[in-house]
Every structure is written in structure tokens, then in C-alpha cells.
Amino acid sequence: MRSPSEPPESGPPPDYRHAYPVFLIMGGLLVVALAVRAWLVPETFGEFGYYRGAALDEAKVRTSRYLGRQACAECHDDVAALHAKDAHGSVECETCHGPGSAHVEDAENVLPRADRQQDCLVCHRRLDARPGSFPQIDRDEHFRLVGVTNAATACVRCHSGHEPLFMNKDLRTARLHPLIHACGDCHLGRQDQTLKQPAGHPQIFQCSYCHADVSASAAKAEHHAIACTTCHLFIKENAFSGRIVRDTDPRFCLLCHGQADFRSQDGPPLITWPGHLADVSEETPDPTRACVDCHQDQIHDLFEKEVSHGL
Amino acid sequence: MMNFVFPNELRVTWTVMIVLYPYITGLVAGAFIVSSLYHVFGREELRPIARFSLASAFVFLLFAPLPLLMHLGHPERAFNIMITPHFTSAMAGFGYIYSAYLLVVVLELWFVLRSDFLARARGRGPVAWLCRSLVLFNLHESPATREADHRIVKFLAGLGIPMACTLHGYVGFLFGSLKANPWWSTPLMFVIFIFSAIVSGISVLIFHYFVVFWINRWKVNGACVRSLGRYLWGFMMVAVALELLEILSITYEQTDKTEVLNTLIRTKLFMSYVVLQFLVFSLVPFLMLAVHALFRVRERVAHALIWTSATMLLVQVLLMRWNVVVGGQLVSKSMRGFTSYFPGVWEKEGLLTAAIIFTMPFLILYVFHRIVPLFPDVDGRSKQP
Amino acid sequence: MGCDCAGMMTRREMIQRLVTGATGSLLVWTFPALAAEGEDPRDRPLYAYAVDTTRCIGCCACMRACRAENDVPDGCFRTWIERYRVRANGEVLVDVAAGDDHVFEEDPVPDTVKAFFVPKLCNHCEKSVCSQVCPVGATYETPEGVVLVDQKRCIGCGYCVQACPYGTRFIHPTKHYADKCTLCYHRISRGELPACVLACPKGVRIFGDLHDPESRLSTMLKQRRYRVLKPEMGTHPKCYYLDLDFEVV
Structure with missing residues (x-):
């Protein structure tokens, strides 16, 4: 497949000597590059797999910001005890109040701070796709029904977030009408014996x-x-x-x-x-x-x- | 309604830089294959453009990684890809394939140009000094060394063809192997990329050749240009046919991705894909090149047809890269919606950066040309010792 | 003489070390699995995740918790909740609470016949595409089956973002590395729950150890019907969706 202009095998025998240094330099560069590469591979690379083993520990060292209800209960044991018994028992403190670490650093830094109505409505607003078994309200409809005139009224004026089943938490008498709930709505994750003995369950609502x-x-x-x-x-x-x-x-x-x-x-x-x-x-x-x-x-x-x- | 996009997909990850990257490697592969047509396959009529095409391949190759570096979140860690290449990834090969190919191109260019370096190595001045150092201060030259250069060049040019196809085809594979993306995921992508690369490579050579010759008022080599024109016609037919084949099979197969991709083509990509890439920038050059190849036309007309089609095909391949790279990212992996993207002018990965990156190879080529003539047959300087 | 001998020894040692080192690194380079320790993988936990889609109320507490725990930048999501609404004519409307406060718009849709929420997060696939395509070994699976990103090695090429079939990855807008759900690796390695699991008021999100047959997750998977997302991708996700509708992708 020689160029047609050149008659085949007409040239003198090739003299490759001038090419040696070029290939030598290229070969040298290759060796240097491979050596540098080997030197640059991180120390722990390949320890557990094709990655830097030290990255595992680096990923672990961060401090947690959500601390869990036990951490909250260390100071707020009274509230925690009430909360654990009621319908919000399965809801972590930090779900409503924000990360505990922020509150530990600065006692004032705790949610919800200002507009509590919105904080409740995040979960309890009537919303397409929210399961029907979950209690949810249309705020305007609800206020009309119960005669609330100020639309900015906070939910906690009547309802306690910690004991939501009690309308009047001081007397513990008036309770919310139970729409059909599954046991797990209140008892999720609780090692509660009543869960296994529903007959012994206290009646939360009487006609x-x-x-x-x-x-x-x-x-x-x-x-x-x-x-x-x-x-x-x-x-x-x-x-x-x-x-x-x-x-x-x-x-x-x-x-x-x-x-x-x-x-x-x-x-x-x-x-x-x-x-x-x-x-x-x-x-x-x-x-x-x-x-x-x-x-x-x-x-x-x-x-x-x-x-x-x-x- | 096809309107839901996963929230992380609102921003397009691969910008115009990643459009530019396969475009430039395509130019490299195409230009290199033209030079190899002469060096390996003995297409003697391409001799006037062989050195120019090799030099073009070299300068484009130099700038191929630049859009990637501009795109990387951590360009300072770019060498990680060679330090710890994870070979289960299609991308991990880039550093090694690129370096090996660059090595071959540099070596081939060195052996092609050794005589020219030697011719300029004697005497004083920075050019002479540069040429002396380029030939490694070995000024010996004889028919025997020239024969050696010739044989080495032929070997390297032959070796370079599969490497060029690998470098560029593997970019196609990189897209084609991403199963998560319905618009990319096709084994045809590898082949489409290679053929479109050859089309763009031939096109950029024709485009640039004519521009340089018209500026310098040199006489265009008709046989060379017309041969390139015929090659261009052949390769563009294959490239466009493969692209149409892909659309055809998507449409005909009627799988789960058909609906979302048809919507993509009909809405988001209608202008850039259907109208511009196919109807304007493929059909028109195809017809012009067909006229040139099948009918006897006057030389002036033939040259005009070839140059215009080459310029249009250069745009066609750019549009194709855009439609692949950006088009694929417009489809949400939710298969329910589309996002939007158009680069800003002043962004880090914007149009200005792209323009600068794309202009640089031409400037370097000009500097190159000032040192060693790229067209020794017509350039008066080559005759001077 | 002794001095010479010592010199010889060190030289031999040096050559030996060089040779073994070079062969070793070459082998590790080519076959990274050789480097892993040969212990029984079942001694370690295998972390996985389940989502009980029937319980989700779309309050997005998980999204807020994830953001606060992990400093997720605005406009990027390590987890999110999708709302599916199927209308009587079969039309499917999907939206997310992507705003800063992560609260779903009320925005009722007429003739909705079926509606539900679906929380999404990284599936921590057994055969994860993202760690396959990472060119530098920056995305990897930990021995516990968690897919993580080495933030110090990631070059920010975005290949993993393209490769993930679930859209769970993003390039961090200011730190420029690939980022995604870590299953709160810093928390779970101390025995805590991931922040989203902790914050979920309805127990939608279930985190656990597949190697522990007594874990709540293992029990759930034995008792309930579930599916994974896009099984046709061959990624073998370890995020199991209980009672999920076919509309969800």
C-alpha cells in the first residue's frame, strides 16, 4: 500500500538512528509518568475496594444535628412524658421543633417560633393525595364551623401539640372526634402492651x-x-x-x-x-x-x- | 401532560462545553483520517492537504481537553483520572487513550516535518534555534533517514487510525452506554459518532483550506478538493443514514421510550434537530455534493458547491453534537417531562468561552504555519533553504 | 566486608520491595477487588431502606430534616416527595414541593380518582451505575452497602449524575463535587437513624439491616408487597417501595 508516486522498494535502506533518541525520550516520559502516577495514588486507596479507604472515616466524623427524643427528654422530661402518651407519640420532637443541636447551642433557637398555625397545617392541612385516614382540615371551613373569626388564630389556642387528643388539656375532658384510625397511627414504634390487648384500650371517645x-x-x-x-x-x-x-x-x-x-x-x-x-x-x-x-x-x-x- | 422533571434535573449538568468536546475530538479524528488516507492508503491526490490535515488534527487534539477542564468541577484534580483510573467506567480510559493518541500524532508530525525543521535549523534567530532543538540537535539527513522517516510515518499513521476511532468512538460509547438516558442509550451511537467525526474532519479541512487559499490568492488544487468533496459526500450519507436509522428504530419499535422521545423531537428539538440538522444542514449539502459528484460542473461552481457544503456540514455536526448532548439531558429520567437549557454568553461554561476555545486551534495553526509551511507545494517559503 | 554485606542486603531488599510494590500496585490497579479483605460480608450489616407509600402524608418533614442535617444547598435535593394525582381520564399529574419551605401547594385538581405521595432518595443500588461510571473511584459502595462520594477525590465531571436512572445526584453548586444521599452515614455508623427516618411523623421511612432477620426492615419485606424503582435498569436498588403504584418511575 505504498503511495503510487513512489516505485516500490526503490529507496535506500532506511537509517533509523536519528529516531532512537525520540523513542527514548518518549519511553522515558512514559516511565516517569507511570512512576509519578504510582507515587500519587492515595495511601489508603484500595483498602476496601476501588476507592480511598480513609474516605469512610472522613464520612463518619460529622456531628449529628438531629439528636432524638431521648436527648430532648433529658431537660424536658415532663413534656416528653405527656407527649409519649398521646396521638403525636410517634412524632419526634425535632420534626416540629427543628434540629436539637441548634437548640443546644442557642436556647432560643427552637421551632416553631412565630406562625404556629402554619406549622400545624404542614401536616394537617387538607391536601390532595394525603391519605383519608389522616386527620386534616380546611382551615377556613374549620374556623367557620367552630366560630373562629380571626383567621390568624393559632391552632395551639385550642389544641395542644403535645396532647392533640385533648381539646382542653387542663381538664383532660373534651377530646377530638376520632375518625377511623389505625392502631399504628398513635402507637407506632411504641412498645406498648395495650397494642396487643385492644379490649383494654381506654375509650378515647364516647357518644x-x-x-x-x-x-x-x-x-x-x-x-x-x-x-x-x-x-x-x-x-x-x-x-x-x-x-x-x-x-x-x-x-x-x-x-x-x-x-x-x-x-x-x-x-x-x-x-x-x-x-x-x-x-x-x-x-x-x-x-x-x-x-x-x-x-x-x-x-x-x-x-x-x-x-x-x-x- | 408530560411535565414532571425530577427536581435535581432542572439544571442541566453537561453544558455547551460537553457539546464542544466531542465536536473537537471529531475534527481531530476526521482530519487525522484524511492524512492517513494519503500516508497509509496512498491516496496521492490528497498529498497537498496531508500535512495540513495532520497539523490540524494535532492542534485540535491539543485543545480537545480544554472544554473538559472548563467543565470539571475540580479541574485541579483532573489527573485523578490517570492516577486512579476506574476502568469499569467508560470515562476512565480518556486520559490514557488521549495521551497515547497525542503521542502518536506528535511522533508522526515530528517525522513528517523533520526535513522542514532541518531546512530551518541552520543559521541564527529564534526560529532556527527552535528548529534545532526540535530535531534534538541532530542535523544529519540523508535519503536513508528520509526513507526511515517515511516508513515510521506510514506505521504511525496506520496505528493512528484505530486510535483516532477509539478516541472519538469511545466518546460516542460514553453516551451510548448510559442506560439511564433514553436518547443516548443506543449501540449505534458509537458508529454515528465516528462517521460524523469523519464528516466534520473533512469539512473543517475543506473550509479552512479554501479560506487560507482565497486569502493568500493561491491556486486551489482541484483534484485534491474534488476528491475530498466525494469523500465528504460518501461519509455524510452514511452518517445521516445512521442517524435516521436510529430515529426510525425508536419510532418503529414503539417501546416505552418512543413516546417521550417523539415528544422531545416534536417540541424541544424541533428547530435544532428536525429543521436545522436534517432539513437544512444535511439535505442541502447532500444535494449540492450530489450535483458535484454526479454532474459535470465547471471548476468554480464545483469549488463553491464543495466549500458551501463543507461549511454547512461543519454546522450540521455541531448541531448533531448539541442535539445529542443537550437533547439527551432535556428528557427527565421521570420520562414525564422536559427541562430547558441554553448557555449564557458570559458564563464560565458559556458561549464566549466556547468561541475562544474553538478559535484557539486556528490561531495555533497560524503560528505553526509561520514556522513550518503547511502547504509546501504552493507556499513560496518552502523553496527557500 | 560486613558493611558491604549490609549494603547488598538493603539493595536486595530495596529491589524486592520495589518489585513487590510495583506488582502489587499493578494488580490492585487492574483488579481492585484483590485489595479488599477476605472477611465474610455477612458479618457486617447491609443497610437498606424501605418506603411505605401508603402512609406518607406529604408533610416533607424529611426534606427539611435532610436539609438541616446535611447542609443540602438550595435547589438541590438529596431526598424529595413526589405527589401523584391520577385523573378520571387517566391523566397523571406529578409535582414536588420544591420551594424553600417544602410545602405542597393546595392546588386541587378536578376529577382526581387516585392520589398518593412517594418519597424519593438515593436507592443505594447493589449494582450502582454511579460507582460503575465514576472514572476516578470517587463514588463507591461501603462494606455496609451505602453508596458514597469521596468529596476529596471527585473531579466533578457529572458522569454519575447522567448515569443515575433515578435523578438523585447533583453537582454541589458551590463545592463542585457530586453529592447525594449518604443514608446519613455519619449517623448510622453511630447507631442513630438517618435524619429523614427520625423526622418522619408517620413511619413512612424504614431504615434497617438486611443481614439482621429481626430488623423491622427485614420483617416488613417478608410481610408486605413491594417493588423497586426501574428494575429494568439492572441496578438492584436497595430502596424498597411498599404498595407502590405502577405510575411511579
């Missing part, structure tokens, strides 16, 4: 707290042994709120009171439907009539007062 009239009336009626929630099912209305339903369809009562071949005669009084209507009345049976039209007093009295079950 009578808000519906005293109804409860008192029900206690005197024939159905007094039946729990409110047997008939009033808690239905999640949407992702954010629930309501108690009052089902007046006769078929609902017939679930317990309907005559059936599998049902014991020793239980609740049994009837046939709509034959029962004909039995107690001379009129033509009206299938739209509800049981409670006649039997309300056997359940409980009705009262004017309305209680909203949405927050």
Missing part, C-alpha cells in the same frame, strides 16, 4: 360527650343494651370526613327483627314484613312506612340539636 340527651334517653329505652354504633354506622363520607348514618329503612331493623327459619325465638322479638303492618293496623299496608314511625320511643327520643360529625 355521650356530645349527645348527652340522646344517650340519656337511650339508656332508659328498651334498646339500652345496644351500643350506639350497632345501628349508627360510622361511614367515611369522603377522604377527609365521616358521618354517623341513621338508617330508617325497615329492612335495617329486620336484620335483627325479621322472622327467619334460621333465627332463634329467644332473641329480639321477631316479625314478618310487611305482614306486620296488616297485623297492627286495619288500613291497607303502606310499604313506605318506617319502623321508627311507631317505635321511636323504644330506641331513643329525638332532639332538635344537631351535631356535625365532620370536623
